[in-house]
Amino acid sequence: MTASQSFDSTFILCELAGTTYAIRSQAVRQMEMVEQITPVPNAPDFVEGVVFSRGQVVPAISLRRRFGFEPRPHDLKSRLIVISHANRIVGLLVDGAREFISISEEQQQDPPEALAAMSGRYLQAIARVNERLILILDLEAVLNFSASLDEAV
Amino acid sequence: MSGTSSDLPFAEFIDDYFAECDEHLTLARQCLLALEGSVGNPHLDANVVNDLFRSFHSIKGLSAMVGVREAESLAHQMESYLSALRRLRITLTKTGFETLLKGVAALEQVIAARQEYAAPPSIEAISARLGELLRSEISPAAPSASAPHQAERPIDSASKSPDALPNKRRQWTIVFSPSREASARGLNVNTVRERLKHVGEVISATPSVGTDGKISFRFVLASDEHESTFDEWRQDGLAVSLAEGLTAPAAVPQEGRHEINEAAREVSPSRLMPSNVVRVDLERLDELMRLVGDLVVSRSRLQQELERVGGSGGRHESRALDEINHAMERQLRDLREGLMRVRLVPIGEIFARMHFVVRDLIGDQGKQASLLIRGETTEIDKFLVERMMDPLLHLVRNAISHGLETPDERRAAGKPPAGRLELRASANGETIQIELEDDGRGIDRNTVLRRAREAGLVPATIVALDDASLLDVLCSPGFSTRDEADRASGRGVGMAVVRSTVEELGGTILLETEPGMGTRFSIQLPLTLAIADSLIVEVAGQLYAVPQVAVREVLKLQPADLTTMENNELIRHRDTVLPLVRLSELFGKPMRRDGAFHALVVGFGLSGLAIGVERVVGLREIVVRALNDPLIRVPGISGATELGDGRVVLILDTAQLVRTFCRRSASSERNDSGMQRPRTIGTSASS
CATH class of the missing domain: 2.40.50.180 (CheA-289, Domain 4)
Known part of the structure; x- marks a missing residue:
């Protein structure tokens, strides 16, 4: 889903462990309050479970666990961001999400090496908007589970 | 370019074409099996020959419409042979029968190739064999004049031989070529047919494609109306001619092929489908099933709400609501069952194909076997039937390749030289049972166990296998009782795939085997999936x-x-x-x-x-x-x-x-x- 440049610049911002991440808005199907998630036995640990989204059963992924942060219980601010990427539909659990912003090409730059330790390998770029630092997620990397699945099995 | 160009006329009907050809091929295979017993017998079952003829005839017409020339030509040759067989009362020879079998297989390949947009397989060999058959068996022996018609009884109700018609009646040929302006005047194949029905009996309707690529329909009508009736029709652009005697109507384009004219007149090609049958895309049924599924969920939601508020409302009101809720539950169940029934097709469709597999294999392997089929009318979900095709093929191949002994071995074991395979289906409430049984040598547990040990599939502590664990071993990926997969069973569909397919469909598979007595596989499947x-x-x-x-x-x-x-x-x-x-x-x-x-x-x-x-x-x-x-x-x-x-x-x-x-x-x-x-x-x- 690499679309034209003009679309590339709108993002949904979400909060995770005190950091602001951005997800390309074209990939986002919908955002929901976090309700009942059904745990799936023997699934990888970052898969918190499954939920219904428009009649489909989709996995709900804890981005906290995916990125190696401490898990914490969901609250009223927690959101499930359902994204559609490379023919898959997956829900990402975040601490909160509200904003929708544009980030121009010039505001984006490659992620610094130093970030590689934590969520760094899931980042496509970082951006500075009005003195805020925003990490732009690389959905391909977030959804590429083959490595993690091998570990889990 | 062999008819695969994209500018085909009627390209939009191509899916219907495949579906209809499939039906006719299925029918043709059944007819052939029925005829097998009559090889060498001077009295052929006329009904079967007619059905077979019709199948070829329809395939020919349909293939011409969509431009699948190879199929058209093959169907034409086989049709001609059958027509001559019947007309001249020639005994069906073994060569003739085998050539027809091969012809049907070739027809299937040609149509399948078209479906997959592949280059059509060469039909030269089979075509030459059919031509040879026509020459050698038909021409020399044939009496110069056609066999007298009066001796021939009407073949069946659908096909009226000209002589069976009342004297006053005459046969007319009406050719209609659809065009945009004709359709603007309300004239299309169906209205023409309706019109014809008013003045007489439509004996046949045959589509054909002219040399200019335009399509026309030829109707043969039996009517006692006077010629003047048709004047008005001629003004509408219909070609009407009297079709008595052997004069073939010149208006019908035949693409320069030699046509046995008798053919079209002796038997009416049945209409492609009875008019009260509707063909529906499986996807639409899936969609309906999904909607019913949503209703089922909504109703159970309603029930939960009713249970929740049950205490607060008046007793009387809640009882009324409960009754409605239960009525809805029953109605939904009926609706669901009705919809499910629509998706069901007889399992005989795939069973019949097994006859061919058995024939082919026993020939190749020097074995003898008969396949008994029971419960072929058992109905099963269309989706399931298609998914079960490969697993069943594999089991049948296995039964012949590994299960049945050679005739000599069988004689030595005191068994009849021909092995017996039995394929059974039965419905049992919400499940379908499919069984395949052979009376062969049974599965050698010790060999299986030894190989399973070697492959590390079972621990050394196990010294014998019961039926269930035997099946587990046989279905383990990578397990094979032969070092090299032989031609018959080694098509990549191992027992592992058989079992996983059955289980994916929500079913189970069981094995029973007795040394020297035979082997039985039983498959249980749910009637439907959703x-x-x-x-x-x-x-x-x-x-x-x-x-x-x-x-x-x-x-x-x-x-x-x-x-x-x-x-x-x-x-x-x-x-x-x-x-x-x-x-x-x-x-x-x-x-x-x-x-x-x-x-x-x-x-x-x-x-x-x-x-x-x-x-x-x-x-x-x-x-x-x-x-x-x-x-x-x-x-x-x-x-x-x-x-x-x-x-x-x-x-x-x-x-x-x-x-x-x-x-x-x-x-x-x-x-x-x-x-x-x-x-x-x-x-x-x-x-």
């Missing part, structure tokens, strides 16, 4: 659904009913002992050890198992939804459903759970060589 009756069980505080088909029995157990043996819990059940697996522990959660709980008995024989759950909540009708994402496709979970509260409930795949468990215990046995499963036959003499 909605299933399921037990709702609670495990570690979470609800799961278990398809009822998979559960043999539900037991209520007390801690006192359990025996613990080397870290394994066992229960006595009937006259056997079953290992108990607590589901919560399989899912990595502890389960309370005090108090009563439920157990579901699943699997058979050595694979028999009691699955412990906290409790069985009830029996519900659930709508099965697939788990598509690889992240959530975990062993033991086959799908998901909802019970009305918006929460996902996972569906357990008990067969897979049983196997996971067995594998675990097998591998731990290998590690500590302890006896995890005491029922393993006759073990402890080891080491």
Whole structure:
């Protein structure tokens, strides 16, 4: 889903462990309050479970666990961001999400090496908007589970 | 370019073309099998010959319409041969029969190639054989004048030979070429047909494509109307001519082919489908099924709400609501069953093909066998039937290649030289049973066991295999009883795929085998997929659904009913002992050890198992939804459903759970060589 440049610049911002991440808005199907998630036995640990989204059963992924942060219980601010990427539909659990912003090409730059330790390998770029630092997620990397699945099995 | 260009006329009908050809090919195969017994017999069953003729005739017409020339030409040759057979009363020879068989196979390949946009296979060889057949068997022996017609009885009600018609009646040929302006005047094939029906009897309707690529329909009409009746028709652009005698109407374009004109007149090609039959895309039915599924969920939601408010409302009102709710439940069930019935097709469709497989294989392998088919009218979901085709083929191939002995071996064993295969289907409530039985040599357990040991598939402590574990071994990926996959059974569809297909479809497969007596595979399948009756069980505080088909029995157990043996819990059940697996522990959660709980008995024989759950909540009708994402496709979970509260409930795949468990215990046995499963036959003499 690499679309034209003009679309590339709108993002949904979400909060995770005190950091602001951005997800390309074209990939986002919908955002929901976090309700009942059904745990799936023997699934990888970052898969918190499954939920219904428009009649489909989709996995709900804890981005906290995916990125190696401490898990914490969901609250009223927690959101499930359902994204559609490379023919898959997956829900990402975040601490909160509200904003929708544009980030121009010039505001984006490659992620610094130093970030590689934590969520760094899931980042496509970082951006500075009005003195805020925003990490732009690389959905391909977030959804590429083959490595993690091998570990889990 | 051989008719595969994209500017075909009627390209939009191509899907219908494949579907109709498929039906006609199926019919043709059935006819051929029926004719096989008449080879060399001067009295052919006229009805069968006519049906076969019609199938070829229809395929010819249809193929001409969509421009599949090879199919058209093959069908034409076979049609000509049949027509001559019948007309001249020639005995069907073995060569003739075999050539027809090969011809049908070639026809199928040509049409399949077209469907896959592949280059059409060469039909030269078969075409030459058919031509040779026509020359050698038909021409010399044929009396110069046609056999007298009066001796021929009317072949069947649908086909009226000209002589059977009342004297005053005359046959007319009406040719209609559809065009845009004709259709603007309300003239199309159907209105023409209707018109014809008013003045007489339509004996046949044949589509054909002229040299200019335009299509026309030729109707043969029996009518006692005077010629003037048709004047008005001629003004409408219809070509009407009297079709008495042998004069073929010149208006019909025949593309310069030699046509046996008698053919079209002796037998009316049946209309392609009876007019009261509708062909529906399976996807549309799936969509309807999904909608009914949504209704089922909404109704159970309604029921829950009713139960919740039940206490507060007046008694009278709530009773009325309850009654409506229950009426809806029944109606929904009826609706669902009705819709399910629409999707059902007779399993005979795929059974009939097995005859050909058997014929081909026994020829190649120097064996003799007869295939008996029972219950071919048993109906099964269209989707299931298609998915079962390859597994059944594999089982039949296996039965012939590995199961049946050569005639000499059979004689030596005191059996008749020809082996017997029996393919049976039967419906049993919500399930379908398919069985394949042979009277061959049976499966050699010792050989299987030895090879399984060599492959590390079973621990060394196991010294014998019962039927269930034998099947487990045979279905292990990578297991083969022959070093080299032979031509027949080695088409990449191993027993592993057979079993996984059956299980994906929510079914089970069983094996029984007796040395020297034969082997039987029994497959149980649900009648349909989308909605299933399921037990709702609670495990570690979470609800799961278990398809009822998979559960043999539900037991209520007390801690006192359990025996613990080397870290394994066992229960006595009937006259056997079953290992108990607590589901919560399989899912990595502890389960309370005090108090009563439920157990579901699943699997058979050595694979028999009691699955412990906290409790069985009830029996519900659930709508099965697939788990598509690889992240959530975990062993033991086959799908998901909802019970009305918006929460996902996972569906357990008990067969897979049983196997996971067995594998675990097998591998731990290998590690500590302890006896995890005491029922393993006759073990402890080891080491």
